[in-house]
Amino acid sequence: MSNKIKFTTNAISNEQLLYLYKSMLKPRLIEEKMLILLRQGKISKWFSGIGQEAISVGVTAALYDDEYILPMHRNLGVFTTRKIPLKRLFSQWQGKMNGFTKGRDRSFHFGTQEYHIVGMISHLGPQLGIADGIALANKLKGNSKICAVFTGEGGTSEGDFHEALNVAAVWSLPVLFCVENNGYGLSTPTSEQFNCKNIADKGIGYGMESYIIDGNNIIEVFAKVTEIAESIRKKPRPILLEFKTFRMRGHEEASGTKYVPQEDLDFWASKDPLENFQMFLKEEKILTEEIELVYKEEIIHEINQDLEEAYAEENIISTKNLELNDVYKHHQFKLIAPSENKNNIRFIDAVSQGLQQSMEKHDILVIMGQDVAEYGGVFKITDGFVEKFGKERVRNTPICESAIISTGYGLSVNGMKAVVEMQFADFVSSGFNPIVNLLAKSHYRWQENADVVVRMPCGAGVGAGPFHSQTNEAWFTKTPGLKVVYPAFPQDAKGLLNAAINDPNPILFFEHKALYRSVYQDVSENYFTTEIGKAAVLKEGTKLTIISYGAAIHWVIEALNNHATISADVIDLRTLQPLDVETIYSSVKKTGKAIIVQEDSLFGGIASDISALINENCFEYLDAPVKRIGSLDTPIPFQKDLENIYLAKNNLIEEILKIYNF
Template sequence: MNYDSHNISAETQLTLYKNMMKPRLIEEKMLKLLRQGKISKWFSGIGQEAISVGVTTAMSQMEYILPMHRNLGVFTTRNIPLYRLFSQWQGKANGFTQGRDRSFHFGTQDYKIVGMISHLGPQLGVADGIALASKLKKDNAVTAVFTGEGATSEGDFHEAMNIAAVWELPVIFCVENNGYGLSTPSAEQFKCEHIADKGIGYGMEAHIVDGNNILEVYHTVEKIRADIKKNPRPVLLEFKTFRMRGHEEASGTKYVPQELMDTWAHKDPITNYETYLLAKGVLNQAQIDDIQSGIKEEIETNLKIAFDEPAVTADTQTEMGAVYRDFEYTTIEILPNTETEELRLVDAISQGLYQSMEKHDDLVIMGQDIAEYGGVFKITEGFIDRFGKARVRNTPICESAVVTTAMGLSINGMKAVMEMQFADFVSSGFNPIVNYLAKVHYRWNENADVVVRMPCGAGVGAGPFHSQTNEAWFTKTPGLKVVYPAFPYDAKGLLATAIEDPNPVLFFEHKALYRSVRQEVPTDYYTLPLGVASLLHEGEDISIVTYGAGVHWALDYLKENPSIQADLIDLRCLQPLDIEKVYDSVKKTGKMIILQEDSRFGGVGSDLAAQVMEDCFEYLDAPVRRVASLDTPIPFAKPLEKNYLPVDRFAETMQELLAY
């Protein structure tokens, strides 16, 4: 292996050696513990230490790094106490996830590390968001994110690369090409000769680096990082290396030709570098012995701390309390002013978003066509004139990476609102919402200060791909909040609170109500609490529970049938759910009908009905009835759409239930 000192000081060369030796010795110990059954799983990075160590040493301690499961050297080079890492791997309370996740699936703001999730690709977009926040705050920081050659086949990789290039974000994409994605060789993963070639398609600078040469890794990253600070842009680095052990220990390496294993064994990054340092007189055998003995002693000392720590204990209240970041509504409550103006639903949402942008200087909104064009529904029309393109950002058509970019903004201390052009398109960003945003606080106490706006609903003849009301996809996912207003007043105040809330919120906006519903709305900024339903109509005969367009269908029905004395509850928020208000109504009337626009099976109404049957059974004088749209995709033609929607079936079911 050819080494060039690149004028790197002897002190730094020695530091690099120590930093590589530490993860190697830890790994060797972990492999022994794995065989003894004292840890559950291990993803070995033996043979790849130069990449993690070189990149991390070249970065500032205050710059974010997003590693993968073979990047132990990132954590040790950032000097995380070893007992905390060992507790993490044993699922104990001193671990960063307190037993809720394993391996390197965690982050820590104290050390500016954001760990991976098993889906791999989303963390690339998170790096984009962190870098975007750095660029907007002008803190002159660079973000480094790791991935493997296998993950470069994922859509998230391409989306994140594209966003970084278009927005000229200060990100170093570090791709560790170790030849195999689990057992699948690179030749079966992609056709281009080098992963670095992929950078060309994004107009991105790209380099190939010998990932086993610590001096080349360190020098390359140090040089590129310094240049990015002067000329912000993304850079793709492909580190050529090899995985000397299985994808994880249980998988082995039988699929790898022995000749290939032997070739790369001669390229070991530590033994080669050690030989070089000995030849240069930077290192001697006594120092090697001292370094290794010191690290081994540190390992044993910290292992004892971790082993002596008791096993984590389960407490249901603690676990339930960890799903969301604490949010005290009273600390942000702003009452409505007395001056009002008549607004349509679309205007109230626009005004609420505009006033939130004025209140929060750290709020960024992102979405397709939202800048000069103002969005397809004109919610953000004129915003760019007041807030500029830095905070009102048109995005490429890549929902998944925009969601993760929003997550990265949150990690780096900013707020984000993302507009799904249509709620139907959220399926393209579904993974990071339910697997990243929803779980991040429970896993490692990080909040996701993100609102995803969801224009939804039928009634406008838009067909199967622009008319879904898909709230049930998210109400069953712990960690998400789901808001679904039916009136302009509620929409403005609830949107303000959603943006104040540090937890991820899906904010549903019914398209058919945008310009058909009007109401007097306070002119100034105000908030409304999440999780509080609204009792719109009172009566003794029956409880009608609904939300969104269903509220207006029910109001129309009651107006046409004034003799029916009904409680009409507008849920307004589906998660958290004001179930007590529902219970109180059912206990009074003895009958309940649930009206939802979503299809019947698996919808919000199913859970509502189940909860009422479980907790209010003795108060019921009739079965709980659910009325919903057909269990079909939403059709386009108006006669078919009318038949699909539940309005007529609601009237029929009401009469049946009242007569029961």
């Protein structure tokens, strides 16, 4: 390998060349200062991008300021080239209020709509899917904008990389996938990461253009990316860019570089992007000692001044209420009353009506999922939607739950709404990470809403076996930042789905498959909303409170209809997060006894938390132990007799009578 960087000006003006030099110099000087502060114990952690500045600066300079960039933790040059005031970056790194996350996340784990930057989460992969969503929104808006997303060579080993590139290729999304190949994923060399010669070679498998760029040559980076960006603004499509580069310091400072052969360190030190470019500019009489000195003095002065301001900023003072209030984006629910004109329809028809009327109301709403377009979804809920709304807004997806959920988030970031259908709720496990780590934490971390509804066809009782029968709401009620809705009746399903789509927070919307075609109700014809977080009292009594939701509420009603002497309040929760504890407490204080019924297996389900809440808040009113009723702690079997053994329905009345007569 030659260590000589060959620069050609490519008709770039001297003014632009000096701008690129200064733009690389700034992150280098900031990093050098940060390394000093790290040794002094004034910052806790640092991920160095020394040796890779040409990529961040070159890509950012080639994009318009209002085109989104999704950087990683070694892309300081993205933030400085977008001209974020240094005092805000320093405040961010020190956990001060003038940063971007109110002290809740560190380093570059933040985004800012002001500068069109979406920061990473530590799981790396979802970043690529977010770019798909942003690019899809750009394409649907017809604004001729692109976006660029960064990852490292290690990140290309994740399934999200494959999923995101595949989706972008199938949908012809205007995304620049920028891979910084520095030879090591932390300490693991590329030879142990993948078996192809170049990461760019992977583009062939996606039918995608790809290019290898010298990541240490700022002119090549800027010129090539500028050319490609102009091309895909005119003809939207994704392009994979592999930047050959090297990081001269450890994955983080504590990691060191002992695992790197010394000859490699020496070779790449000779290819330093800043020093080589500086030498070229001086040889070409473009950069003088005087100009260089002015640049350095100006940047060092800015660094020192802004550091002082960041140090002087007071530490964050918060309260439990302030922290809790930022978990969700504030949303003022708007009640739209149901009409008196009603039709007797099935649960599945109510869901379909709600989706259709929401699509009519929100022209920024996109539905995505496997087979949801012409086929109408496996349950035919979106049958006919393509004819009404077109394939741009009703989109079949590849089988890639993780990327599509991340894509939904990207749509939200770029001002749109998304409904993502899990073909079966069980399959959400393949998209678990972006739900619990990306969507759920978004508003708390950087005040960005996640306007995504994930539809979850769920539940047993239909002989579907272990992989198509789970009612897995407890996976998500535990995660702060998510809302979990679980209607049992058609009217509620329609009104709550409309409300969920209006809500800017991420919502898991559970729809029990066994109810789809078995439960009928008179449902209002108009577009209406039902408030999320409010339970419904279906039956009133004096001796017992029975709390349930989903299919299990129908078990309860059936059992009480067969035992008319039982005087009980029956509460349909409808929403599991946020939970309507006021309705629960009021009823339990009146009746003195409580039973919680869930279809989910018993241990670790939401019934356990409701039981604990009742014991903690209503103990003095109780005349009997709080009883939880749930299904067997096994996977869900296929064969009907075995499924009957599994389900709690079959011994429900016995358990109710035990507490009722306690």
